[in-house]
Amino acid sequence: MSSIPDLKSPVSSFVPLENERYDYLFKVVVVGDSGVGKTSLIQQLCFERFANDQKSTIGVEFNSKSLLVDSKQVKIQLWDTAGQERFRSVAPSYYRGSLGAVITYDTTYAKSFEQIQFWLNSLNQHCPTAKILVIGNKSDLVDLRAVPIEVAREFAEQEDLVLVEASAKDLSSVEFAFNKLVSVILADRNATSLAQETYSNAHSPPPPAAEKPSLSNVIKLKIDERKAKKRNSKLDQWGISKKVGRQPQKMGSHGGNCC
Ligand SMILES: Nc1nc2c(ncn2[C@@H]2O[C@H](COP(=O)(O)OP(=O)(O)OP(=O)(O)O)[C@@H](O)[C@H]2O)c(=O)[nH]1
Ligand SMILES: [Mg+2]
Secondary structure, three states, rough: OOOOOOOOOOOOOOOOOOOOOHHHHHHEEEOOOOOHHHHHHHHHHHHHOOOOOOOOOOOOEEEEEEEEEEEEEEEEEEEEOOHHHHHHHHHHOOOOOOEEEEEEEEEOOOHHHHHHHHHHHHHHHHHHOOOOEEEEEOOOOOOHHOHHHHHHHHHHHHHHOOEEEEEOOOOOOHHHHHHHHHHHHHHHHHHHHHHHHHHHHHHOOOOOOOOOOOOOHHHHHHHHHHHHHHHHHOOOOOEOOOOOOOOOOOOOOOOOOOO
């Protein structure tokens, strides 16, 4: 378990180890009822280990994992919160600065699935911009399934959430689930920076004022102006030369740029 990062600035306070390189560092908070397997999923993802007698989390624990997603090296800083009722009031204080959140439920325990709405409300209230992934854990316990996958899918669709069923015990889909979340965060960041770029281009400051023309240039301009006036006096209102009767060209008919 890594040391406790600064709560006020959780993302930037995470100091990379020597020679450690990554393109992004995302804070991800993991929530869900007690016993659904939050710690087990994180232990599996980070250390490839599973404990049948995993102890209940007290307060919060930290771990991190580097993932290569969409050609980007992304380090996720995982905040594993305690699901027990007595820690409910403190959990939101850990959400701050999270770019991603994982709501976990136990596929063998319907109540934990119903509780997703509670966690969703809590996240929406305290970190509304975080991308949310729902993990239905303990998929290895096939015979004990209490939440049909169709029901979970329908709910996720309604709420516009990404849903993955996984098992911290048999490893299935654990890394896939977190990769998926990172991919969604990356896609959102790309969209945001693109939107910002478009905005800043549209609102870019005016180009610097043209340099004050030199006296010789002013004189040249005056002469050109006078020449132009003379020329125009020989044309009628349509720009047809009174002398040669040349027809004006229609815009675009010459194949040039039409604005
Ligand atoms: N069969 C099976 N058991 C699991 C799985 N994941 C976790 N468990 C077991 O479920 C129990 C609870 O797991 P934890 O990881 O401690 O659950 P938690 O969500 O972190 O619980 P809190 O820390 O109290 O919030 C442990 O006994 C685990 O061994 C899984 O995928 N399959
Ligand atoms: Mg735990």
